[in-house]
Amino acid sequence: MSLDRRPEPLSGWGRYPRHQAIGIHPADAPEVSRAATTAAHGIARGNGRAYGDAAVGADATIHLGRLDRFLSFDPTTGILVGEAGLLLAQIIDVMVPRGWFVPVVPGTRFVTLGGMVAADIHGKNHHAFGSFCDHVAWIEIDDGSGERRRCSRQEDPALFAATCGGMGLTGVIYSVAVRMQRIETAMIRQRRLRVRNLDAAMEAFEANLATTYSVAWIDCLASGAALGRSALFLGEHATLAELPVGRRERPLALPASGSRPIPIDFPDFALSMPVVRTFNALYYRRQFDAEALVDLLPYFFPLDSLLEWNRIYGRRGFVQYQCVLPLETSAAGLRLLLGAIAAAGAGSFLGVLKRMGPQSFGMISFPREGYTLALDFPASPANLALLDRLDGITADHGGRIYLAKDARAAPAMMAGYDRLDAFRALRRERGYMTRFASRLSQRLEL
Amino acid sequence: MAALPSPVLILGARSDIARALARRYVAEGCAVILGARDAARLATDVADLKVRGGSDVDAVEFDVLADDPDAFFARLGRVPGTVIMVAGLLGDQAESANRDEAARLVMATNYLGPARYLLAASRVMRARGKEGGCLIGISSVAGDRGRGSNYIYGSAKAGFTALLSGMRNSLRADNIMVMTVKPGFVRTAMTEGMALPPALTATAEQVAETVVAAQRRGRDVVYVKSVWRLIMAIIRSLPEPIFKRLSL
Numbered sequence: 001m002s003l004d005r006r007p008e009p010l011s012g013w014g015r016y017p018r019h020q021a022i023g024i025h026p027a028d029a030p031e032v033s034r035a036a037t038t039a040a041h042g043i044a045r046g047n048g049r050a051y052g053d054a055a056v057g058a059d060a061t062i063h064l065g066r067l068d069r070f071l072s073f074d075p076t077t078g079i080l081v082g083e084a085g086l087l088l089a090q091i092i093d094v095m096v097p098r099g100w101f102v103p104v105v106p107g108t109r110f111v112t113l114g115g116m117v118a119a120d121i122h123g124k125n126h127h128a129f130g131s132f133c134d135h136v137a138w139i140e141i142d143d144g145s146g147e148r149r150r151c152s153r154q155e156d157p158a159l160f161a162a163t164c165g166g167m168g169l170t171g172v173i174y175s176v177a178v179r180m181q182r183i184e185t186a187m188i189r190q191r192r193l194r195v196r197n198l199d200a201a202m203e204a205f206e207a208n209l210a211t212t213y214s215v216a217w218i219d220c221l222a223s224g225a226a227l228g229r230s231a232l233f234l235g236e237h238a239t240l241a242e243l244p245v246g247r248r249e250r251p252l253a254l255p256a257s258g259s260r261p262i263p264i265d266f267p268d269f270a271l272s273m274p275v276v277r278t279f280n281a282l283y284y285r286r287q288f289d290a291e292a293l294v295d296l297l298p299y300f301f302p303l304d305s306l307l308e309w310n311r312i313y314g315r316r317g318f319v320q321y322q323c324v325l326p327l328e329t330s331a332a333g334l335r336l337l338l339g340a341i342a343a344a345g346a347g348s349f350l351g352v353l354k355r356m357g358p359q360s361f362g363m364i365s366f367p368r369e370g371y372t373l374a375l376d377f378p379a380s381p382a383n384l385a386l387l388d389r390l391d392g393i394t395a396d397h398g399g400r401i402y403l404a405k406d407a408r409a410a411p412a413m414m415a416g417y418d419r420l421d422a423f424r425a426l427r428r429e430r431g432y433m434t435r436f437a438s439r440l441s442q443r444l445e446l
Numbered sequence: 447m448a449a450l451p452s453p454v455l456i457l458g459a460r461s462d463i464a465r466a467l468a469r470r471y472v473a474e475g476c477a478v479i480l481g482a483r484d485a486a487r488l489a490t491d492v493a494d495l496k497v498r499g500g501s502d503v504d505a506v507e508f509d510v511l512a513d514d515p516d517a518f519f520a521r522l523g524r525v526p527g528t529v530i531m532v533a534g535l536l537g538d539q540a541e542s543a544n545r546d547e548a549a550r551l552v553m554a555t556n557y558l559g560p561a562r563y564l565l566a567a568s569r570v571m572r573a574r575g576k577e578g579g580c581l582i583g584i585s586s587v588a589g590d591r592g593r594g595s596n597y598i599y600g601s602a603k604a605g606f607t608a609l610l611s612g613m614r615n616s617l618r619a620d621n622i623m624v625m626t627v628k629p630g631f632v633r634t635a636m637t638e639g640m641a642l643p644p645a646l647t648a649t650a651e652q653v654a655e656t657v658v659a660a661q662r663r664g665r666d667v668v669y670v671k672s673v674w675r676l677i678m679a680i681i682r683s684l685p686e687p688i689f690k691r692l693s694l
Contacts, residue, residue, distance in 0.1 A: 027460075028487065066462065069490050070497035080497075083490075094498055 010061060013310050014051040016317030016379040016407055019439055021061045028067070029083075029148075029174060035062045036142035036172040036435075043438035044172045046085055046112030050119065051320045052407025053439035054167050062172055064114055070094070071175055078180045079137055084114025084173040089304075096296065097252045100180040101237070103135040107352075109301045114173040119404035120165030120365040122372075124213035124235065124300070127205075127357040131367045133164035134360055135179045143171035144435040153361075162426045165365025167403050169427060169436050169446055185251040187238040188213070188299040191291045198228025198334055202371070205232070205355035212236050218351040220375055223342040227335065230353060238293055255295050313378050321387055322374035322402040323394040324356055330371040333397035337373060337390055344386045351375045363423040364446070366402045374405070384408060403440060411445045420446075450661060451527025451579050453477035457508055457563060458533025459488060462634035463584065466654035467530060472500040474658060479526065481508030510559035515566035525574050528661070529567040530582040531560045535599075536637075542598040549598050556602035561609050568613060571622050578621025580661060583610045584653075587628045587669070590678040593694040614666060625660060626667045629653050630674040646671060 007020035024042070026032045035042070041059035048055055055061070064085035071081040078100065082091065089109040091102055106121040115121075117139060122131045129135075138152035141163055149171075151160040163170045191211075195201045201216050208214055213235035222229045240251055298305065310318065325333040334353075352374040359368040377383040391413055394401060400416030401409055414420050424446065427433050440446070454471045456464050459480035468478050472495045480488050480503075488505035495503040506522065510533040519525075535555035542549040564581050571579040588596050589603030607626055614624035631637065631647040648656075648670045660668045669675045681694070 029490065069494035071490060071493050073497045 010056050011317065012050045012052045012055060012407065013048060014318045014320060014379070014407060015310060015313075015315075016319055017053060017439075018317075019053065019056050021057055022059065024060050024062045025066065026062065026064070032062075032064070032067060032172055032174050033142045033146070033148060036144045037146050039144060039172075039435050041434065041437040043436060043441075044084070044114060044118070044168045046115035046118075047087060047110055049108060049111045049115065051405045053443065054119070054404055054406070055115075056439045058437035058439060058442050064112065064172070067114075067174070068112075073180075078182070079177050080180050081175055081177045082113050083175050084112060084117075086113045088112070088116065092297075093254065095180060096183070096186050096254055099183055099252055101183045101296075103179060103181045104129055104132040105300050107301065108304055109297075110304065113176045113178070114168075117164060117173055117176055118166060118168045119402075120360065120362045120367070121404070122356065122367045124215045124233075124354065126367055127209055127214065127355050128212055130357060131165075131360045131362070131365060132178075133362055133365065136164065137177040137179060139163055139173055139177070140175040141171045141173050143430065143432065145430075148174060158426055159430075161361050162363050162423055164360070165362030166423065167364070167440065167446070168438065169423075169441050170430075170432055171436060183237050183252070184240045185238045185243055185247075186254055186296045187243060187247070187251075187293050188235045188296055189238045189242060189291070190294045190299060191234040193232040193234070195230050195232055197222075197226055198230075198331070198338065201228055201230040201232060201353060202331060202334075202355075205371075208232075208234055209355070214355065216353040218338075218353045218373070220338060220341050220351040221345075223339070227338055227342065228353075235299060243293070254297060313376070317379045318376050319379050319383070319387065319407050320374060320376050320405040321390055322372060322405045323390070323399045324366065324368055324370050324372040324402070325394065325397050325399040326368065326370045329397035329399070333393060333399060334371060334373060336393045336397075340386065340389055340393065341375065344382070346377055346383050346386055363419045363426075364403070364417050366400065366404070368400065370399070372402075374402075379407075403444070406440065406444075409444065411443070414444055414446070450474055450476055450658070453479050453502065453524065453526050454528040454530065455479045455481060455522070455526035455567075456530050456532060457481045457560075458510060458531065459491070459505070459508075461532055461534075462650040463629070463632060463653050464530075464532040465491065466650035467532070467657060468495055469498060470651075470654040470658050471528075472498050472503065476528075477502035478504075479522070480505045483507070483509050510563065511554055512559075515563045516569065518563070519566050519570045525570050526567065526579065528580040528582065529564065530584070530657070531564055532584045533560060534584065534586075534603075536596075537599055539596050539598060552598050553602045556599060557605040557609075560606055564609070564613065568617055568620075568622060572617075572620050576621055578623070580623045580625065581610075581613065581617075582625045582627060582657060582661065583607075584627050584629065585610065587630050587674050587678050590628075591682050591689075593681075595694060623661075623664060625657075625665060627653070627657055627660070627670070628668065628674065628678075629670045632670075646673060646677075 007022050009018045010021040011018040024035050026035045042062055043057040044062045044064055045055035046064055067083040067085035069083045073080045088111050104123045116132045120131045120133045138150055140148055140150050142148050195204050211234045216230040216232045218230045354372050356367050356372050401413055454476045456468055459482040471478050485505045485507040492503050492505050535552055537552040542552050585607045586603040588600035589607045592600050610624055610626040631642045633647055633649055653670050656670045
């Protein structure tokens, strides 16, 4: 383990904001313990896919990239154990050909196991399967006490509930045990519906709650009667019998995943309003209703084929806004959010709308029942001001923002988290406040 | 495609390059033996390789500075098909220049030990007859010409490169392939915190991928990023009166 000689500029996936940070790079389990024990205001970092400042240490940043080992897999229980730095991409490459898939996956496979726990990530199946931590059997964590702790629903359940979705603020996660799910094929049976506005989109979500996967791409620049027009993507894991005869020989084969890096920062005009508006309008028109068998990787991770796609937002970086509104206020709140975005003329390629299922057990875990909206914006002063207005709408409607995406919110936004007091109390009681802190936790007073 | 000679013995198995190599060879269906000091600490790496599909994965005690390499191969109980010497130590140039013990350690870890163990490996491969095998040495571009910034490390790597070249020449008749690998800059634990130029810097995974591909093609000397071959050709061709004035 070594300490970086100098602080280096460090940011999240959005490349905004940038801070100076000292790096610590443990290589194995004992070094993780040492890093956690000696940490003062430190935070663990996986592959740096959180958008804002969640994985930038207030003081030191503990990089877990080298803790990337599989530790065990039991095909009788389906329980996979891996070190915190193990990439989801590796799990998929190794396990899918054997007929196992991760129960909940986010929109990129370049996240780590530890990061998926810390953000309690959700996927297109949240309404049906819950969030990632609902499928975690146990976690081993170095909480700085000098002893590696194992926690689960039975063992130290308070630490488990604080760690699941706890943004790394209860210690350095060393290993995670997750229950995998069986699949017959590496393909998804996808059904696509074009819906003309927000009401139609929400109706379609409610009508398809029995479908395993559902998500909508939303045209954030449409306004008036077309406000919230969307393309809804529904999906089920394809069974062997559903594959065309030619594909049945190797049903679990993954297509070669060629990725191309974005070579340069895009100039700012690339995302100027006319370009985005045209793209969104054309994209919407192409989404006629259709059913298709699609490969698993492009279905779940459409942007992963463009490595470093964050560079399309140019040098100043970008921010992602993701909030969730309760079911009963969703229709009114979403209308106001989309209206504010359309009025500001700010929009992104990536507007995503999703119906979420019941809230999970994590004390500051993001998902709750209702609708979640996620959008990217270049980090310009005008857009940051818009985001403050969006925060106001989210707060008025009893919603919450997703900490793994956040780079700029004020502490008042934490009012949306109803169990924050319990989380803070646990951090205080166990001495975590002074040991573990990120730029995000300082900013939001977690 | 011809099968890679198995089992693959990886010496100096705790490095990032070694870990990437082991995963690659397991993915190719090879048996893999990891050798490093304090082999018990390799248990998690063995577990990792098994989950990745390795059916024959083992860890053995190995210290590149330890005497009697012949005894090491005798203890192994089987003759490896491929031996990869990954062990090495960058050290600190200033410290190596100022302190004899530091210099000795760099020389022993990068030349003396690796040379003795690969020679011992060639003896067990020759002893079993015509089957041959493959010896791979992870050397360095630093060995291509002694430079002020790292010549103690570089001189040991130069010796190692010369040894590999000679063994390649000598062992051809025994059907033993000898490959020299010069990774250039690699983003690993050894280079942590250094500002490395991206165009010249490989990942450990790229090194592993290159090694396996080069072994299949029977290559002799491999630069992981081919731009290094050009850079080092230029550096080698500079006349000494000019070279000695440069800050390299």
